[in-house]
Amino acid sequence: MHGCQYVPVFAEEGMLARTLCVSAPGKVILHGEHAVVHGKAAVAVAVNLRTFLKMTPRNDSKILVELPNIRTRLCWDTSELQPLLEAFPADQTESQPPNPEQVEKLKAFAGLNNTTATPQSLATLAFLYLYLSIASRCGFMPSADIVVWSELPTGAGLGSSAAYSVCLAGALLSGCGVIGYPLEEGQSESRWSKENLAVINSWAFRGEQVIHGNPSGVDNSVSTWGGALRYQSGKICSLKRVPTLRILLTNTRVPRSTKVLVAGVKDKMMKFPAIMEPVLTSVDAISQECETVLAAMAEHPSLEHYPVLEELMDINQHHLNVMGVGHSSLDKVCQLTASHGLHSKLTGAGGGGCAVTLLRPDTTPPVVEAAVRDLSDCGFECWETDIGAPGICAHSPQSLRAEVLKAFSGV
Amino acid sequence: MHGCQYVPVFAEEGMLARTLCVSAPGKVILHGEHAVVHGKAAVAVAVNLRTFLKMTPRNDSKILVELPNIRTRLCWDTSELQPLLEAFPADQTESQPPNPEQVEKLKAFAGLNNTTATPQSLATLAFLYLYLSIASRCGFMPSADIVVWSELPTGAGLGSSAAYSVCLAGALLSGCGVIGYPLEEGQSESRWSKENLAVINSWAFRGEQVIHGNPSGVDNSVSTWGGALRYQSGKICSLKRVPTLRILLTNTRVPRSTKVLVAGVKDKMMKFPAIMEPVLTSVDAISQECETVLAAMAEHPSLEHYPVLEELMDINQHHLNVMGVGHSSLDKVCQLTASHGLHSKLTGAGGGGCAVTLLRPDTTPPVVEAAVRDLSDCGFECWETDIGAPGICAHSPQSLRAEVLKAFSGV
Numbered sequence: 029m030h031g032c033q034y035v036p037v038f039a040e041e042g043m044l045a046r047t048l049c050v051s052a053p054g055k056v057i058l059h060g061e062h063a064v065v066h067g068k069a070a071v072a073v074a075v076n077l078r079t080f081l082k083m084t085p086r087n088d089s090k091i092l093v094e095l096p097n098i099r100t101r102l103c104w105d106t107s108e109l110q111p112l113l114e115a116f117p118a119d120q121t122e123s124q125p126p127n128p129e130q131v132e133k134l135k136a137f138a139g140l141n142n143t144t145a146t147p148q149s150l151a152t153l154a155f156l157y158l159y160l161s162i163a164s165r166c167g168f169m170p171s172a173d174i175v176v177w178s179e180l181p182t183g184a185g186l187g188s189s190a191a192y193s194v195c196l197a198g199a200l201l202s203g204c205g206v207i208g209y210p211l212e213e214g215q216s217e218s219r220w221s222k223e224n225l226a227v228i229n230s231w232a233f234r235g236e237q238v239i240h241g242n243p244s245g246v247d248n249s250v251s252t253w254g255g256a257l258r259y260q261s262g263k264i265c266s267l268k269r270v271p272t273l274r275i276l277l278t279n280t281r282v283p284r285s286t287k288v289l290v291a292g293v294k295d296k297m298m299k300f301p302a303i304m305e306p307v308l309t310s311v312d313a314i315s316q317e318c319e320t321v322l323a324a325m326a327e328h329p330s331l332e333h334y335p336v337l338e339e340l341m342d343i344n345q346h347h348l349n350v351m352g353v354g355h356s357s358l359d360k361v362c363q364l365t366a367s368h369g370l371h372s373k374l375t376g377a378g379g380g381g382c383a384v385t386l387l388r389p390d391t392t393p394p395v396v397e398a399a400v401r402d403l404s405d406c407g408f409e410c411w412e413t414d415i416g417a418p419g420i421c422a423h424s425p426q427s428l429r430a431e432v433l434k435a436f437s438g439v
Numbered sequence: 440m441h442g443c444q445y446v447p448v449f450a451e452e453g454m455l456a457r458t459l460c461v462s463a464p465g466k467v468i469l470h471g472e473h474a475v476v477h478g479k480a481a482v483a484v485a486v487n488l489r490t491f492l493k494m495t496p497r498n499d500s501k502i503l504v505e506l507p508n509i510r511t512r513l514c515w516d517t518s519e520l521q522p523l524l525e526a527f528p529a530d531q532t533e534s535q536p537p538n539p540e541q542v543e544k545l546k547a548f549a550g551l552n553n554t555t556a557t558p559q560s561l562a563t564l565a566f567l568y569l570y571l572s573i574a575s576r577c578g579f580m581p582s583a584d585i586v587v588w589s590e591l592p593t594g595a596g597l598g599s600s601a602a603y604s605v606c607l608a609g610a611l612l613s614g615c616g617v618i619g620y621p622l623e624e625g626q627s628e629s630r631w632s633k634e635n636l637a638v639i640n641s642w643a644f645r646g647e648q649v650i651h652g653n654p655s656g657v658d659n660s661v662s663t664w665g666g667a668l669r670y671q672s673g674k675i676c677s678l679k680r681v682p683t684l685r686i687l688l689t690n691t692r693v694p695r696s697t698k699v700l701v702a703g704v705k706d707k708m709m710k711f712p713a714i715m716e717p718v719l720t721s722v723d724a725i726s727q728e729c730e731t732v733l734a735a736m737a738e739h740p741s742l743e744h745y746p747v748l749e750e751l752m753d754i755n756q757h758h759l760n761v762m763g764v765g766h767s768s769l770d771k772v773c774q775l776t777a778s779h780g781l782h783s784k785l786t787g788a789g790g791g792g793c794a795v796t797l798l799r800p801d802t803t804p805p806v807v808e809a810a811v812r813d814l815s816d817c818g819f820e821c822w823e824t825d826i827g828a829p830g831i832c833a834h835s836p837q838s839l840r841a842e843v844l845k846a847f848s849g850v
Contacts, residue, residue: 302724303754306717313713343714346757 047085048203049428051078052194052420054180055187055250056277056375056384059315059344060259062293062351064244068312069260071319072250073270075277076417079178079191082425082436083199086171093155094175096435098147098182102155106169109160112137116164123231126157126238134160147182151192154235158196161234166204174199177435181409184279185286185376190247193235198228198420209422216427219418225252228420254419256322258315267319269326270416273337274387276370276399279409280357282380289379293351307347314340314347322416334388338371341386345373353378360406361385368399387412458496459614460834462489463605465591466598466661467688467786467795467826470726470755471670473704473762475655479723480671482730484681485661486688487828490589490602493836493847494610497582504566505586507846509593511559513566517580520571523548527575534642537568537649545571558593562603565646569607572645577615585610588846592820595690596697596787601658604646609639609831620833627838630829636663639831665830667733669726678730680737681827684748685798687776687810689783690820691768693791700790704762718758725751725758733827745799749782752797756784764789771817772796779810798823 053074060070086092091109093102115130134156135141140149163169176195180188198220202209207227210218220228229252236243246259255270297304318340325333345362348354358374361383365372372385387396400410425433464485471481497503502520504513526541545567546552551560574580587606591599609631613620618638621629631639640663647654657670666681708715729751736744756773759765769785772794776783783796798807811821836844 300724300728300750300754303721303728303751306721306724310714310717310721313711313717317711317714339711340714343711343761346761350754350757 045085047425048083048199048209049080049423049425050195050198050202050420051080051423052191052198052251053078053254053417054191055247056275056382056415057185058256058375058384058415059318059340060311061374061376061378062290062348062353063308063311063315064259065290065293066297066308067261068308069258069315070246071256071258071267071315071322072246073256073415074250074254074417074419075186075275076414077179077186077277077411078417079176079180079188079195080423080428080432080435081174081176081195081199083203084173086173089169089171091159091169091171092173094173095148095151095177096175096438097178098151100148100151102152106171109156109163109169112156112160113164113169116160118164118167123161123234126234130157131238150189150239154189154193154238155196157238158193158200158231158235162197162200162204162206162231166206168204170200170203172203175436177432179411181279185381186277187247187251189239190232190236190243190251193232193239194228194248194251194420196235197231198422201228201231202422211422211424216424218422220420220422225419228252250419252419255416258319267322270322271325271329272414272416273325274389274391275413275415276365276372276385276387276396276403277375277411277413278361278372278383278385278403280355280361280380280383281407281409282355282357284355284377284379284381286377289353289377293353296352304351307350311344311347314344331388331390334386337386341371341373341384348374348378351378355380357406357408358383361403361408364402364406365399367402368395370395370399384415456496458836459494459610459620460491460836460839461606461609461613461831462491462834463602463609463662463831464489464665464828465602466658467686467793468596469667469786469795469826470729470751471722472785472787472789473701473759473764474719474722474726475670476701476704477708477719478672479719480669480726481657482667482669482678482726482733483657483661484667484826485665485828485830486597486686487825488590488597488688488822489828490587490591490599490606491834491839491843491846492585492587492606492610494614495584497584500580500582502570502580502582503584505584506559506562506588507586507849508589509558509562511562513563517582520567520574520580523567523571524575524580527571529575529578534572534645537645541568542649561600561650565600565604565649566607568649569604569611569642569646573608573611573615573617573642577617579615581611581614583614586847588843590822592690596792597688598658598662600650601643601647601654601662604643604650605639605659605662605831607646608642609833612639612642613833622833622835627835629833631831631833636830639663661830663830666827667730669730678733681733682736682740683825683827684736685800685802686824686826687781687783687796687798687807687814688786688822688824689772689794689796689814691766691772691791691794692818692820693766693768695766695788695790695792697788700764700788704764707763715762718761722755722758725755742799742801745797748797752782752784752795759785759789762789766791768817768819769794772814772819775813775817776810778813779806781806781810795826 054077055072056075058071064070089106115133180186182188201207207224232248249264256267258265362372365385370385372383375384465488466483467486469482475481500517591597593599612618618635621631643659660675667678669676773783776796781796783794786795
């Protein structure tokens with residue numbers, strides 16, 4: 029029965045049948061950041077910097093969670109967790125939004141009362157929430173070693189928390205048999221059915237709610253489904269066909285507060301409504317044009333689409349500067365990449381954070397290397413990667429890159 | 440009778456009664472360049488870089504014109520010009536648009552057939568047109584030495600040709616008694632009545648038509664009336680009260696073709712109408728907001744208005760970049776001045792040309808000097824001057840600055 033779809037990986041009595049590996053991508057906003065807060069469309073795409081999770085069976089009653097990126101190691105005996113289960117009713121088939129009482133109980137249990145929300149404490153709470161909810165849903169508490177390692181930096185607006193929640197949801201739901209595990213014997217990689225992806229996404233959203241309070245659901249949706257999606261006025265819509273595009277992702281490492289930046293845009297809208305409203309209208313049109321071009325590229329891949337995508341990025345970068353969410357470090361990224369013939373824009377909240385640079389299929393390695401060298405000289409961190417990447421995947425452990433295996437075994 | 444209004448400075452028989460000095464300002468577009476081509480509002484202001492004209496009586500029948508800036512010296516005997524008069528009907532009280540036949544005759548006379556339109560040839564044609572039209576209008580051909588010297592660079596979009604036409608129209612119309620000369624004995628400076636300014640402006644527009652073919656009339660209007668005006672869909676409207684503002688004007692000396700830039704914006708509008716139309720709408724709102732702020736400043740001068748003017752300049756500079764009329768030299772001006780806490784935008788056609796930097800009343804000389812030093816190091820030319828300057832003025836020769844007197848006498 030090994031590897032058949034819909035067969036739980038944990039045996040009925042709470043024993044894990046086999047090791048299970050999953051990965052989920054991060055996200056970047058291609059267009060529409062900030063405008064989306066004011067009811068305009070945004071286009072988010074999966075970026076192929078991934079979070080990897082490995083879940084290995086244990087035959088004691090321990091549950092171990094290792095998060096090497098944030099130097100966190102959690103370890104409990106399932107008997108310790110048992111009393112918490114009463115806050116998680118077992119009779120619900122759908123995932124439920126976390127209520128404050130549950131979160132307070134988890135905080136008290138983990139000794140996180142009165143502490144500030146660090147990545148460590150948030151990751152702990154999200155794990156406990158998902159583990160207990162899913163354990164309650166399926167009637168047993170699995171014992172396992174779980175390692176989660178990510179290529180994504182934390183707090184850079186690249187959806188690292190969503191990729192974490194998606195991996196946890198995918199692994200725990202499959203492990204507990206709530207959904208099947210799609211990897212057949214001998215396969216190196218496989219994906220879940222649409223129905224099961226919808227289940228994973230809804231549970232991952234709960235994890236995001238624990239971490240962010242009131243997330244839009246964009247990050248977990250992109251990480252689950254992959255590709256690209258449109259988000260507007262609370263509605264998320266996956267784009268049908270999306271090309272894979274090469275990008276350079278640059279983290280300026282300039283810290284910023286999304287809250288402060290969003291408030292700044294709102295102030296500017298109040299101060300100059302007649303000047304600012306058309307700018308958001310223009311951004312909305314950029315998102316729509318981008319969608320159209322992406323669809324055309326998926327249909328008929330051709331170099332002729334690239335100048336259009338580049339022009340849209342340039343225009344939007346100017347608009348984001350008009351909104352006041354630019355930063356001299358982001359100007360620097362645009363300038364340096366432009367000197368290599370490449371086009372960039374900030375992605376996400378702005379005011380520092382990350383920038384995305386489009387690479388054409390024919391952009392040669394020396395050009396990319398020269399750009400990366402210039403950017404690194406400014407103290408920025410660069411990744412050459414793809415957008416339009418696949419969402420959550422199941423992997424055979426043997427098929428994982430050495431780097432991932434090392435991260436898993438190095439713990 | 441000397442110096443009384445409406446008494447011709449030329450005696451009836453064509454003799455100049457006294458030396459006559461006038462000056463007229465250049466212009467900069469504060470907001471709305473390019474958007475104005477698509478029916479949006481633009482705000483143009485008089486810049487206190489002036490063109491000076493001195494007209495000295497001669498008692499022979501010679502007419503001499505010296506244009507030291509463009510190393511041009513014209514000299515005719517009025518008897519040579521006499522045959523041309525038949526192309527300029529005498530029975531018209533209003534100024535008339537130049538017709539192609541007239542311009543062809545003047546070209547043939549000045550030996551400018553089949554030559555390209557150089558500043559020298561255009562200045563010659565505009566002088567001949569105005570001189571002959573006004574001579575025909577008043578019935579005699581004055582004999583005089585005319586020197587025109589300007590602080591304005593030619594071909595930098597600062598309205599140097601309009602300032603030239605305005606000075607010529609003001610001097611010739613006053614000299615021939617078509618309108619009075621406002622300077623009373625003992626006065627150092629004086630301005631014409633509104634009615635007479637309207638006459639000067641209408642004739643200056645004819646000079647501009649000779650030079651530019653189909654000018655908007657903005658440049659001669661600003662140069663005649665001074666202050667600031669709004670231009671939209673062919674309608675020019677002087678702003679009632681305008682403050683005088685300090686600026687730094689920078690000429691990047693990067694040559695560009697206004698025609699090519701205007702065509703580029705049009706292409707972008709056709710390519711991305713939904714993205715570009717809102718940008719022009721936003722520029723229109725910037726022009727309106729700017730007008731409102733200028734009116735408020737004239738009413739209640741206060742430092743609090745400056746951050747708003749600066750923000751409008753920053754936003755518009757981004758919009759102009761979206762339109763594709765920016766240039767790395769203009770980015771450099773913005774960047775360098777920003778490093779001194781100053782805000783700049785391109786003015787006019789863009790793609791090089793000039794930038795305007797706002798100075799606050801409390802911007803100290805060391806700050807301005809440091810900015811000028813940095814800009815000069817890039818090979819740019821800078822002037823510290825004012826906008827909202829007065830339009831055409833009559834001056835007593837004694838009241839002119841040494842630099843102007845030297846330019847007049849150095850010929």
